[in-house]
Amino acid sequence: MAAREAFWNIGHVWVFYALAAIAVALFAAGCWRNIRIWRKGWVAKGSPGPRGVLPAMLKDVLANRKIARGDGIGLGGLAHFLLMWGFVFLFVGTVLLTIDHYVVGFLEGAVYRGYSRALDAFGMWMIVGLLLAGVRRYVIKRRKMVSDGLDFVILFGLLAIAVTGFLVEAFRIASFPASLAEPSPVGVFIAARLSGDTELGHRVLWWVHAALSLAFIAYLPFGKLFHLIAGPVNVAWATAPPEIVTLDERETLAGDFSRRHMIAFDACTRCNRCDTKCPSNISGEGLSPRGINQTLKAHVHEKYGFASLIGGLLKKHTDGPATEQAIAGDDAWMCTTCRACVEECPLTIDNLDIIRQVRTLKIEEGTQVPTMVAKTLESLFTHDNPYQLPAGKRGDWAEGLDVVDLSDGGQADMLYFVGCAASYDTRLQNVARSTVEVLGKLDVSFGIMGANESCCGDLARRLGEDGLVEEAVIRNYETFANCGIGEIVTTCPHSFKMFKDDYPLYREKLGITGGGGLTVRHSTQVLAALAGEGKLTFSRALGKRVTYHDPCYLGRHCGIYEPPRQVIRAIPEIDLVEMKRNRRNSFCCGGGGGRTWMEEFPATEKIAEIRVKEAIDVGAEVVITACPFCLSMLEDAAKTAGYEDRLEVKDIMELTAELI
Ligand code: SF4
Ligand code: SF4
Missing domain, CATH: 3.40.50 (Rossmann fold)
Known part of the structure; x- marks a missing residue:
């Protein structure tokens, strides 16, 4: 009867058990360390919990929706989907094999045949996914994608695990000619092409496959692969409303960051998608939400990780505040709070809330607040x-x-x-x-x-x-x-x-x-x-080509995209065209997050000027918006970019008042 041999010609199995025990111990220690760090984050009293977790999990974890959406050509999304599901099913297959071998044998006959075919299929899924991921990372690169040696090791390490898995199977099948009828199409295909000492080949590749797999298990909690665990947790928590911390409560909370922030640091895969959408980054000011995340991750891991357990024995260990050791500099003040990074992040990491917390820490600490911000806060307090x-x-x-x-x-x-x-x-x-x-x-x-x-x-x-x-x-x-x-x-x-x-x-x-x-x-x-009820009608026509600029706080923050467009379309003789970036992809005016009241940061191009050029590119004569800050920023930018004679900027209420 068809069935799977777990070890067959492998001797010294105790070595495997010893290595497996070490790998599992390292995995457990790493997970314990990470969760211990999460638990160092505070939880505000009475904070509302996650809402609508199931749809978020289905879309953003199981279907990889945002990975595919933000990839441009879709290759990265397909690659991640294939390798993720290939990995998940191979993992489940390994668990089933373990149960079959140690607990209760059930992989026999028809069950085994189905199991074997499924594992072959998912193994191929994973290999195709990994190859596509390699193409996306090293050949047809996503814009501003960053890669280091570790990415290479992870990608090709996983590929080696999948390929050696098939080779082990093939050498085993090749050693028993009768096995060529086994329900493992890929294994049989390779086995038919093998010759020589296939038993030795099986032994060698079995150990290579086992060593690589155990190394993967041991490494998982210590690098970006931990997003396999932290990512879904973050996606779930991202459905919860923001935590509100009162001043009185702040006094009682130990530490700089919340538990949600800690989870977000670990979930970040440093994929850099956030940076590619960040207006401050695009304008050359230098803010990198990914960079802030990674810096803070390193900081909290140094502060609360293994190093903290042995304290001063390690030179690098720090237990100081984040403001002094990790986030000095103006980066946090560059954020326009536009939410483009959150929208883009495959794991919905709330960089915005993290940056807001950094600002709070800087204000509490007192010496890293730009003069204009301090004056603005003073004015709010006084006037x-x-x-x-x-x-x-x-x-x-x-x-x-x-x-x-x-x-x-x-x-x-x-x-x-x-x-x-x-x-x-x-x-x-x-x-x-x-x-x-x-x-x-x-x-x-x-x-x-x-x-x-x-x-x-x-x-x-x-x-x-x-x-x-x-x-x-x-x-x-x-x-x-x-x-x-x-x-x-x-x-x-x-x-x-x-x-x-x-x-x-x-x-x-x-x-x-x-x-x-x-x-x-x-x-x-x-x-x-009112337009829908027929009460708002326009007595005058405009006769111009216009475009609508989605304010970040109306669009991405509150999801209101269509009502302003409905009003604009109701104006007679108006030619409404969309800019390249619109609706949830809209590009910020640069005025949010208090930036209207700050000195300009050195940049290669002003954020608002980038935006008015997009309006010029689609031939707009009028930019209509629905936010006083956008109006002010874009109007100034039209002047400074030299488009004053070609481009008017109006609030939708101003235009309505003129044409009603
Ligand atoms: S915050 Fe999100 S988008 Fe940015 S690098 Fe991390 S995982 Fe990628
Ligand atoms: S909220 Fe906007 S400006 Fe701030 S980090 Fe995210 S993308 Fe950049």
Whole structure:
């Protein structure tokens, strides 16, 4: 009856058992070390757990969706899919063989024939996957792909394991002519071409295959292959809302990073896909989310790994803070918080949250905060706005307008929350005035808070100044409760994101009771709904080619891509064309994450200028956007890049007010 021999002519099997014991011990020690490091990360009290894990696992782990999506030509995605599933099934096959050999024999007859054919097929899958991965890494390289000697060793080590596996099988079959009828098509094919001392060949290759396989097991927790374990864990945790740490709680949390951050460091395969999408990296400023991850991984492994157990015996061991030893320099301040890296990362590593934490650490530590950031934070603290203008002047933009003030006893269905930029910046005030004009003409029942509006806290949150965020959240909820606000519309995607996603988390964390249950919409959603109901119509045509710039906080952060396009398409005689990078692939304007208030970092090209050139490339005469920061950044860039006469930049509310 057909059945599998586990050892056949292999002598000194005890040597194999001894090596296997060492490999398993190293594997266990490595996993223990890594999980011990994870456990050094703090967990904020009451943090919400993962949500929607199953779909994320199916798409991003089992189907390799993001690997394929971000690969461009798809070769890398196919390679990873084949080698991952080939590896998984070969591993399962090895486990089954072990059970068959040591526990209960079941690989016989038809079961064995099916098992043998399946293993051959998955072995070939893995080999094809590895060859394609080699082609993608060394021949048709993905843009900016980085490889080192270790990548070569891992790739060709795995290939050697798969190939020697087939050769062991082939030499065994060749040693028994009757076995040529075995249900192992690849093994039989190779065996038919072997001659000479096939028994010796089997013995030698068996040991080579065993040694390579055991080395792989032993190495797995010590390098990037550990993403096999950390990756799925990170994908699961990435479905959880962000952790909110209150100032009081921060005092009680030991360590610089959260448990989620620690897992993310280990999950990172340094594939570099994030860098290829990072606007700061592309512009030549030098930020590398991959680099930050890898630096912090090395730091926490030195701080909490084996070296920490024997302390000062190892010269390299560090137990100092990350700000001094791993993340000195301005890199963290270069981040525009655009979320392109998170969108691109095959394992959804939240570089954004890691960088925000680095900023928080730098602010806590105090000496690595750029002067402009310090001034901005001081202005937020003193004036409740980043413009260093008196809080009492916040409502001046509305002078002369016929608009209800909800903070002064006025009544309306909806609050138009203006935000700092459109309240104080004289250019951006036109967005606020246009909004009042448009909503008024459309008979929307709305009011403003005038001088009593407060900063939403977005800037402080992105800069990592948690104390100011807490104050803003408490103050705004109090105002909303006092004024009976139940529905908010914003023209600023940053306020929109704060009220929609972050405020409910802070509310729960801080135990705030009043002002909850808010309905929050961005102005483009309101306009799109009115257009859909036939209430928003345009009396004038535009007669121009336009393009729409997706603001990062409206698009990637909040998933709103179509409402603004619906409104634009409703304008008569408008030719809407898409830029090369649009929707979730949109390219940042460079103004998020507090960058609007920072000095420029040395670069080969300004981020916003790269973006306006993309608009010029598609022949646009007008760039329409839906964010005051994007408007400001792109308008400036159109001037500095020399396109002032060819390219207008407008907020969607401004354009609507002109054409309604
Ligand atoms: S963070 Fe994600 S995209 Fe960036 S290098 Fe690591 S695994 Fe790759
Ligand atoms: S959020 Fe944007 S700017 Fe920041 S690291 Fe990621 S891609 Fe770069």
